[in-house]
Structures are given as C-alpha cells and as structure tokens.
Amino acid sequence: MTDNTLDRDDQQGKPATIFDVAKAAGVSIKTVSRVINLEGNVRKVTKDKVDAAIKALDYQPNTAARVLSGKRFYVIGLIYENPSEFSYMQKVLNGALRACEAGGYTLLLLPISLPNPGLIADVRRFVSQSRLDGVVLPAPLGDFLDIQQLLNELAIPFARIAPKNQVAHDIHIRCNDEQASFELTQYLIEQGHRRLGFIKGDPIHGATSHRFQGYLRALEQAGIEFRGEYVEDGMFSFESGKTAARALLDLKERPTAIIASNDDMAAGTIFEARERGLGIPQALSVVGFDDTPIASRIWPPLTTVRQPIVEMAEAVTSLLIQRLRGEHVSSIAEPFTCHIVTRNSTGPAQS
Amino acid sequence: MTDNTLDRDDQQGKPATIFDVAKAAGVSIKTVSRVINLEGNVRKVTKDKVDAAIKALDYQPNTAARVLSGKRFYVIGLIYENPSEFSYMQKVLNGALRACEAGGYTLLLLPISLPNPGLIADVRRFVSQSRLDGVVLPAPLGDFLDIQQLLNELAIPFARIAPKNQVAHDIHIRCNDEQASFELTQYLIEQGHRRLGFIKGDPIHGATSHRFQGYLRALEQAGIEFRGEYVEDGMFSFESGKTAARALLDLKERPTAIIASNDDMAAGTIFEARERGLGIPQALSVVGFDDTPIASRIWPPLTTVRQPIVEMAEAVTSLLIQRLRGEHVSSIAEPFTCHIVTRNSTGPAQS
DNA sequence: TGAAATAATGACAGCGTTGTCATTATAGCC
DNA sequence: GGCTATAATGACAACGCTGTCATTATTTCA
Numbered sequence: 001m002t003d004n005t006l007d008r009d010d011q012q013g014k015p016a017t018i019f020d021v022a023k024a025a026g027v028s029i030k031t032v033s034r035v036i037n038l039e040g041n042v043r044k045v046t047k048d049k050v051d052a053a054i055k056a057l058d059y060q061p062n063t064a065a066r067v068l069s070g071k072r073f074y075v076i077g078l079i080y081e082n083p084s085e086f087s088y089m090q091k092v093l094n095g096a097l098r099a100c101e102a103g104g105y106t107l108l109l110l111p112i113s114l115p116n117p118g119l120i121a122d123v124r125r126f127v128s129q130s131r132l133d134g135v136v137l138p139a140p141l142g143d144f145l146d147i148q149q150l151l152n153e154l155a156i157p158f159a160r161i162a163p164k165n166q167v168a169h170d171i172h173i174r175c176n177d178e179q180a181s182f183e184l185t186q187y188l189i190e191q192g193h194r195r196l197g198f199i200k201g202d203p204i205h206g207a208t209s210h211r212f213q214g215y216l217r218a219l220e221q222a223g224i225e226f227r228g229e230y231v232e233d234g235m236f237s238f239e240s241g242k243t244a245a246r247a248l249l250d251l252k253e254r255p256t257a258i259i260a261s262n263d264d265m266a267a268g269t270i271f272e273a274r275e276r277g278l279g280i281p282q283a284l285s286v287v288g289f290d291d292t293p294i295a296s297r298i299w300p301p302l303t304t305v306r307q308p309i310v311e312m313a314e315a316v317t318s319l320l321i322q323r324l325r326g327e328h329v330s331s332i333a334e335p336f337t338c339h340i341v342t343r344n345s346t347g348p349a350q351s
Numbered sequence: 352m353t354d355n356t357l358d359r360d361d362q363q364g365k366p367a368t369i370f371d372v373a374k375a376a377g378v379s380i381k382t383v384s385r386v387i388n389l390e391g392n393v394r395k396v397t398k399d400k401v402d403a404a405i406k407a408l409d410y411q412p413n414t415a416a417r418v419l420s421g422k423r424f425y426v427i428g429l430i431y432e433n434p435s436e437f438s439y440m441q442k443v444l445n446g447a448l449r450a451c452e453a454g455g456y457t458l459l460l461l462p463i464s465l466p467n468p469g470l471i472a473d474v475r476r477f478v479s480q481s482r483l484d485g486v487v488l489p490a491p492l493g494d495f496l497d498i499q500q501l502l503n504e505l506a507i508p509f510a511r512i513a514p515k516n517q518v519a520h521d522i523h524i525r526c527n528d529e530q531a532s533f534e535l536t537q538y539l540i541e542q543g544h545r546r547l548g549f550i551k552g553d554p555i556h557g558a559t560s561h562r563f564q565g566y567l568r569a570l571e572q573a574g575i576e577f578r579g580e581y582v583e584d585g586m587f588s589f590e591s592g593k594t595a596a597r598a599l600l601d602l603k604e605r606p607t608a609i610i611a612s613n614d615d616m617a618a619g620t621i622f623e624a625r626e627r628g629l630g631i632p633q634a635l636s637v638v639g640f641d642d643t644p645i646a647s648r649i650w651p652p653l654t655t656v657r658q659p660i661v662e663m664a665e666a667v668t669s670l671l672i673q674r675l676r677g678e679h680v681s682s683i684a685e686p687f688t689c690h691i692v693t694r695n696s697t698g699p700a701q702s
Numbered sequence: 703t704g705a706a707a708t709a710a711t712g713a714c715a716g717c718g719t720t721g722t723c724a725t726t727a728t729a730g731c732c
Numbered sequence: 733g734g735c736t737a738t739a740a741t742g743a744c745a746a747c748g749c750t751g752t753c754a755t756t757a758t759t760t761c762a
Binding site (some may be wrong): 378379380381382385392393396397406418419420421 | 734739740742743744746747748749
Binding site (some may be wrong): 025059062064067068073082084085086087089090093094097104107108109111129131169238264267268270273274293294296297298299 | 379402411413414415418419424433436437438440444457458459460462480482533589611615618619621622625626644645647648649650676
C-alpha cells in the first residue's frame with residue numbers, strides 16, 4: 001500500500017508550487033516565500049533545506065500569482081527613441097534583456113518617435129496601463145527632464161543611460177564621451193592635423209556637448225587656436241552631416257580633418273567630400289562616433305569610437321532591479337570606457 | 352444620509368475590478384467575464400449594460416488574475432535572429448508591438464545568435480519558462496523546420512514571416528520576393544545590361560532561392576543566355592558580398608551590373624569595385640534588396656527593393672492573436688508587394 | 703536562572719479572474 | 733397550455749502567491 005499523498009508532488013509534470021516546496025522542505029509556505037524573496041529572518045539551516053527543495057523540484061515562482069498577491073509586477077519598461085539607425089538600441093535591448101532574464105523580470109518596450117508632442121501622455125499611459133515596477137531610459141530620452149519628473153510623480157523608479165548627471169541618488173550610467181573625444185582629436189593632431197573641423201550633434205543629446213568639450217580640451221592641450229568657423233551644428237542625421245561638411249569644405253582654408261559627432265554624420269561628410277572629388281584620407285581625414293554598422297561598410301571604412309553599450313545597458317538594468325528588490329544601490333560613479341577603432345578614413349595631414 | 356456602498360465603486364482611485372462592473376451593470380461577475388471574453392450566450396441587452404458599465408468605470412481586466420485563473424498567458428514570444436543589421440528586425444518589432452498592444456497581449460523577446468547548436472534547447476526553455484500562448488517567427492527562423500516541429504510538439508501556435516509555404520493551415524506571411532527580383536533584373540535589362548552578375552544570399556533564408564528565381568525568369572523572358580560563372584554564392588554579409596564581387600569582377604568578360612541579394616552584400620560589392628577604381632554606375636551598376644539604412648548612406652546611394660515589413664509583422668501577429676482567441680483564421684494567401692527604390696547605383700550599360 | 707527582547711516560523715485571508723456546475727428564463731413544439 | 737430543449741445567468745471554488753498578524757524558539761542581560 002503506497003501512500004498516495006507522497007507521490008503527489010511531481011505528479012502529472014505540472015510545475016511545482018510553493019506548497020510542494022514547503023512540504024519537501026518540511027516548512028510552511030511562508031518560509032519558502034521568505035527564502036525566494038530574500039526577506040531574511042530565516043535561519044541558515046532552514047534556508048538550506050528550502051534551497052535544496054527548490055532545486056530538487058525545479059521550482060519557479062508563478063509570476064501571475066506573485067503579481068496578483070503582492071505589490072510588484074516584475075515588469076520593467078524600456079522607453080526608447082525609435083531610431084533611424086538601430087544598432088545602438090539593439091545593443092541596449094540585448095543588455096537589458098540579459099539583465100531582466102537574470103533577475104526574473106519581463107521587459108516591455110515602448111518605442112517613441114520624436115518629435116512627439118504627446119510624449120508625456122504616451123509615457124504616462126504606458127506606465128499605468130502596463131503596470132511597471134521600473135523604467136530604463138536610454139539616451140537621448142535619459143536626458144529628458146520632463147520624463148523623469150513624470151516618473152517621479154508616479155513614484156516609478158528609473159535608471160538612465162545618459163551623459164548628464166541630474167539627481168544625486170538616481171541610477172544612471174554613462175561612458176566617458178569627453179575623454180573619448182579628447183583622445184580621438186589628439187590622435188588626429190598626432191597625425192599632423194592642425195585645421196580640425198568639428199560637427200556637433202543634436203543638442204537634445206547630452207553626449208553632444210561632452211564630445212565637443214573633449215575636442216576643445218585636445219586643441220587647448222596641443223596649443224592649437226580654436227577657430228569658430230571650424231565648428232558646425234548638426235543633428236546626428238546623415239543629411240545634417242552632409243550639410244555641415246559642405247560649409248566646412250567651402251571655407252577658404254578648409255580643414256584637413258573633420259570630426260563628426262556620430263557615424264551617420266561622418267558618412268554624410270564622406271559623401272559630400274566624394275561629390276567634390278576629395279580623396280579620403282589623402283585630402284581629408286574623417287572620424288565618427290559609435291561604431292555603427294555603417295562605419296565598417298562605407299568606403300573608406302571609418303575611424304570611430306566604440307562604446308560598451310551592451311554592458312552599460314545590462315549594468316544599469318541590473319542596478320534598477322536591485323533597487324526594486326529593496327537593496328540600497330547608488331549609481332555607478334565611474335563612467336564606462338570607450339575605445340577608438342582605427343580604420344582607413346584617417347591618415348597623415350598633407351596640407 | 353448618503354449610501355456609502357454606492358460610493359465605493361471609484362473609491363481611492365484604485366482600478367475597477369470585475370465586481371465593480373458587475374455591480375454597476377446589475378449582473379453577476381461571471382456574466383461580465385462572458386462579455387469581456389466574447390464567450391457568447393449573453394443577451395444583447397445584458398451585453399449592452401455590461402459594456403456601458405465597463406466604459407463608465409474604465410475597467411481593464413487584471414492580467415495577472417486572468418493568467419492565474421485561466422489557461423492563457425496573454426503573452427506572445429518573438430524569436431528572432433540577432434542580426435548584424437537590425438533595421439529589418441526593428442520593423443518586425445514595431446509591427447508586432449503594434450498588434451500586441453491592440454490585442455492586449457505582451458510581447459516577449461528571444462534574440463538568438465546563429466549558428467547555435469543549442470537553438471532548440473534555447474527555444475524550448477524560452478517557451479516553457481516564459482509561459483507563452485504563441486510565437487512569432489520572422490525570417491530566417493520562420494523557415495527552420497526544427498523550430499516549427501518543436502512548437503507543434505509543445506502545442507504552441509505560431510505564425511511565420513517566411514518565404515516558404517510549409518503546412519497548409521499554418522499562419523504565415525510573405526512578400527513577393529520572386530516578383531521583386533524579376534522586376535529589378537528587368538529594370539537593369541531595360542538599361543541595356545546584358546551581362547548580369549548575381550550574388551546569392553544565405554541558403555538558410557528562403558528568400559535566397561526566390562530572389563534567384565526572379566533573376567532567372569527575367570533573363571529568360573529577355574532571351575538572355577544564363578551563364579553560371581555570373582552567379583556567386585554569398586551569405587548576406589558585407590564580407591561575403593565583397594568576396595563574391597571579387598570573383599565576378601575578376602572574370603575576363605566581367606558583368607556590367609551586379610544584383611546582390613541584399614544591401615549588405617551590395618555594399619560589399621561597391622566596396623570591392625571602389626578598390627579597383629571602377630566607377631559606379633558608369634563601369635558597374637549595383638543593386639541590393641531590403642532598403643536598409645546603409646542603402647541611402649553609401650556612395651553612390653543604392654537602388655534596392657523595399658518590403659512592407661512593419662505591415663507584414665503587424666498582420667501576422669494579429670492573425671496569431673485571432674487564432675489564440677479561438678477564431679478560425681487561415682494564413683493570408685496573397686503575398687505583400689515589394690517596391691523598387693531607384694537611386695544612383697544604377698545607370699545605362701556602357702560596355 | 704528567569705524575564706524581557708528579539709529572531710524565526712506559521713496560519714490564514716485575500717488578490718481578481720476563469721472554470722465547473724447548478725439554476726433559472728426563454729423558446730419550441732405538439 | 734404544458735412539457736421539453738436550450739439559452740442565459742449565477743454561485744462558488746480554485747489558481748499560487750504575499751501581507752498581516754499570531755505564535756513559538758532563541759538570545760540577551762540583569
């Protein structure tokens with residue numbers, strides 16, 4: 001005569017519940033709950049028993065039940081600008097997904113097309129309808145103060161990938177844009193360039209001013225006089241890069257090197273140079289930022305700056321999840337390091 | 352003396368529940384459930400009362416409660432190849448998100464890097480751990496028979512964006528690659544080209560053979576003899592396009608036009624031609640497929656084929672959701688139409 | 703050593719929905 | 733008009749977990 005009640009546990013292949021674990025470990029379901037939620041106030045021996053039972057039964061908490069019962073949703077929202085060039089967001093996405101999977105969270109997406117007058121309303125609807133615990137804001141949205149204000153009002157924690165520091169205790173991560181730009185400019189100066197054009201990015205991106213600052217610092221350190229006509233505004237788009245390059249190349253004393261604040265504008269610069277029959281890098285060196293797919297696919301392939309986006313996204317999402325769990329985390333103080341990728345769009349100055 | 356019980360409904364700003372709706376409509380919660388799930392067996396007048404109450408209270412069913420109670424999860428998985436060039440997936444993502452939002456479903460992502468020997472295990476884990484109702488498989492995974500077989504075993508409905516028809520009653524959508532390739536080739540022939548090189552794509556993509564077929568059909572219709580040495584294998588990557596172009600351009604009687612099966616390979620072809628000093632389109636016309644961002648950013652900008660990816664993804668996801676709701680849907684018979692985008696990489700033959 | 707303080711554990715209601723089954727209203731038919 | 737078939741509705745348990753509060757074990761300190 002077998003005891004049926006003992007066999008019930010892994011019956012039918014149905015997933016184990018908290019009751020199964022409690023029975024196997026010889027404790028109450030509440031204690032199991034304490035263990036899986038890291039609540040503390042559980043003795044080591046008890047915790048070990050429970051952990052063993054969890055492993056043995058391959059127990060995974062039922063998210064729906066947790067959500068229904070508790071005050072958390074186990075959902076993180078990723079709000080991002082729907083870009084024309086997706087490689088940055090693809091990396092952000094992969095990093096955020098990795099962190100969410102590791103932390104048992106689900107990632108929900110809200111792509112936004114800019115400019116968008118209903119932006120705040122859209123975000124509000126997304127956050128309330130989707131029942132989110134937290135939000136990840138990659139650049140450039142990470143620099144938008146009104147979104148942050150809204151999330152603060154709604155008491156939704158968020159984490160930003162953004163160049164600018166804003167609040168003391170908020171979670172944000174950035175890479176060292178200023179330093180990367182400094183080194184990139186320095187590299188061109190080492191190649192003998194003295195007339196260095198610079199194309200700024202979209203001012204809504206915090207990176208824009210940082211990259212410009214790095215350029216200025218490198219000029220200063222090398223003792224090269226700053227010339228305002230060598231700086232043009234851009235918007236990070238291919239078209240705007242082309243237009244800015246036109247202005248720079250129309251100058252009587254045209255630059256021998258142009259630093260575009262991203263790869264798309266660098267591509268536009270190369271496009272414009274080609275239309276004028278300027279050889280690259282013989283007559284003009286061109287550099288970009290971001291190491292997007294286009295950087296290695298245009299002719300000549302582009303010297304640019306690579307950022308560790310996947311790692312940054314993963315780190316910032318992990319921090320957010322830790323905070324949601326009640327752990328006390330602060331933002332990462334040290335910015336992530338960028339690296340220069342040298343290709344054939346740069347060479348010695350010939351002027 | 353006001354009756355407190357009447358005021359309870361929209362108390363505290365807490366979301367309305369099914370009880371609130373039932374009370375407001377004067378019916379039982381089960382009847383409300385029937386209405387929101389379109390179960391039928393509800394009289395018109397009753398349904399109208401309930402619908403009015405739902406609207407008045409801005410009621411939205413609690414997904415966690417539905418999942419916990421019922422047998423559905425209200426989650427759709429999107430399994431996709433993590434691509435080097437994301438613009439295709441970005442569009443798929445946007446289309447799928449739109450359909451999910453409209454249908455009240457959540458979209459979960461599983462990016463896969465190919466080749467992946469653990470592919471099936473990864474998919475299995477994703478499907479079972481994430482508790483999915485259905486899966487969307489964009490190309491090229493939509494052509495993978497082993498994934499489809501697995502999903503069939505697990506009894507998970509799926510919908511594919513894929514060139515190949517496989518099962519009679521499965522949901523899938525495709526665009527008319529063969530016809531687009533035919534028209535593209537025809538266009539080059541009209542420009543006077545007679546020596547037409549063709550670079551095939553990755554054979555795991557169903558589109559590869561369709562695009563090749565369209566090329567063959569156009570040759571045949573124009574009475575141009577097929578020459579095997581004008582066809583090279585590629586893998587859809589920039590590098591493979593470059594290598595294939597090298598072989599084609601090394602021929603004694605080299606082609607005056609090259610049709611690459613995607614934009615990346617067309618970019619590789621242009622890269623290779625440029626290294627040899629061949630002017631484009633004077634000495635060589637080049638075309639691609641997909642109208643990715645690179646197509647408009649290289650020099651010269653690329654003549655290519657644009658597919659309505661967002662619409663296709665939205666349509667196929669909507670169909671899947673309809674099927675999950677129990678409605679009887681079949682796949683869309685008529686393929687979506689592609690359009691040729693003419694740019695400067697093509698011109699009259701000069702041979 | 704014993705009382706008070708604190709740590710560890712448990713019992714149980716409740717979260718908002720759907721499934722099952724019972725009950726009641728309506729329609730169909732001779 | 734009364735009986736049966738069927739449509740419409742309702743009562744209530746169950747889903748798996750967490751929060752609250754009560755209870756028990758352990759530590760601390762006089």
